[in-house]
Amino acid sequence: MGIGINIEDMEKAFLTNNNIMYQYIEPELNRQLTLVDSEKSFTNFVQKELLSAIPSGHFSIDEMSKKLGISSRTLQRNLSAENTSYKEQVQAIQKSMTFSYLRLNLSTDEISYLVGYTEVNAFLRAFKKWTGLSLTEYKNKNR
Template identity: 60%
Template sequence: MFVPAFFAALSSPHGIEALDRFARFKKIVGPIEVDMVEAKTTVSITYKFAHANMDLPKFSVLNEQLLVLHLIRTGVGERIVPLVVESPFGYDEETIKEFGLPVQKGKSNLLVFDKADLQKPFLTQNNIMWQYLETELNQHLAQQEREQSFAGYVQQELYSAIPSGFFFVEDIAHRLGVSVRTLQRNLTGENTSFKKELQVVQKAMTLSYLKIKLSIEEISSLVGYSEVNAFSRAFKNWTGMTVTDYRKQQGL
């Protein structure tokens, strides 16, 4: 969902609306919330974890700050420079050059933009795209707010990570911006585990692929198994039957 959310922001008429849309739909793609504060002459952006008592690591803070900056610069078509960049972490010289001003060291993360820069018209404005995306994004947001859980975020990351082959617990923890210990602790708190969530996603992906009549070899590879025999055993554990029997039962 990240690409639709990003393009929904880019299709805005100006930066203020873009940041509003981005803040609204950011939670669809991960456990990070965006707080936008609009003042008379400035607009401020801060980030926090959706789960209490969890601090954002350096990777997440830096990535999110650069992402918003890239969004504004792409939309306006100019190298917009923020008024303030603040972070609990130190950044290297190359990163500071990208921001275009010294980064202040502080307890929180903060981006402050000149409101006039965010009122400049977006070259990427696209009302047709927004009309297409708005309903879909609102539906996803409503569903997530009903079912919001850390396990849900883990599943979202697994769906995109499994086909790439990088879906070990360390990979997913990195994508979420948390330590492996924190990931496992949060899942335990929801009476589940990484292994259980991985199997839930692999099973769902497998049943979906079976409907479009892919071969067992293709499916086993797509859901993260290097050996067909291992995949076949897993499938029987999930469903209580072989792939062949399942296809017959479902008329596939």
């Protein structure tokens, strides 16, 4: 997955703070550090990437695998090894984001867009599937 980083190389100091090479690899280093600091599961790493990808609308499995530097099949295989799928992870993050946005009192249209739905009705059907309640029923119950 991506660039392999050797611990011994990480401990070597750059000669200057303005090193062009450092500016080039810094984003990848930060991504790798996030992965190391996280729960150390591939699923957790994918979830973190989905949190930023879903609002942008660029979260298809092909787009995500390209972002991670692996094939779509490898992405699916790694998630399957952790007893989940890409679709399940997208839905879990969309659901989590939805409840966060509901606490911010965003409109249904805004929430639908931010969690990656192009049609509000598709979002409303998904919400009912997640909760067993319509969005209006959920809002009334949780006021």
